[in-house]
Every structure is written in structure tokens, then in C-alpha cells.
Amino acid sequence: IIQLIAILGATMTAKISDKIGNIRTLILLNVIWFILCLGAYFVQYPIEFYIIAGFVGLVMGGTQALSRSTYSKLIPKTDNTCSYFSFYQMSMIISILLGTFTSAIVDQLTGTLRTPIIFFAILFILGAILLRDIKMKTI
DSSP states (O other): OHHHHHHHHHHHHHHHHHHHOHHHHHHHHHHHHHHHHHHHHTOOSHHHHHHHHHHHHHHHHHHHHHHHHHHHHHSOOOSOHHHHHHHHHHHHHHHHHHHHHHHHHHHHHHSOSHHHHHHHHHHHHHHHHHHTTOOOOOO
8 A cells, every 4th residue: 555655655746846846855755754753653553553654655655756866867967877776776775774774773772663763763854964965957
């Protein structure tokens, strides 16, 4: 269900990006991820989980689509985009691995699955801060 909701999220994100730009939209998405993490931290009932999951689907679809689009605008003009997107794909795989590993370590150190959620919320805010300095070329 989350993947289906992600289609709607990607469409909505494209419309927002047309109005305020890719970087500002990615910053907004990071802030929304932060808010979702805070909400997930306090989840106690199944219905709350499903509500958060629905919003995760919306934001996930937009984040994935817009990050690829933005990356394509940041790479130099070349006929060999395959190597750049291979790097992008490997970076994504490594981030998944590091995220899972970090979550497990923080969970083991604190004894609760809620603490890694706060850790990731902080990472989303740091990501939003780092995105502010990216300059986009105009096409």
C-alpha cells in the first residue's frame, strides 16, 4: 500500500517542485521526514502506525523521485550518465546499509527501538541544513 501511496506523493512533490524549486522542496521533505520521525516515536496504537505509514508513503515517493531529478541536474553534461547514476545507486545502497547498522547499534546501546527514530530525525534536520548550500544550474 505504501508503494501505491508513493505514486501520489511523487506527483504532489513534482507540482510543489515546479513552484518552489527542487532544493527547497527537498528541504521541505526533510522537515516532513523529521516530523514523521517525531510522530513515529510516540506511536502506541496500530491505527497511529498506519497513519504514519501512509504519510511515509507520500513523502517517500516524492523524496525518491525528486532526489533523482535533482541529482541529474547536478551532474555535468555528459553522454555517459550511467557512471554517475551507478555512483548514485551505490551511494543509496551504502546509505541503506549504514542506516540499518546505525539503527541496530543505537538500539543495542539504548535497549529500545524508539531511540534510533530520534537519531534519524536529527539526521533529517542535518540533511535539510546541508541542502541549503547547494546551488542548482538552470536549464
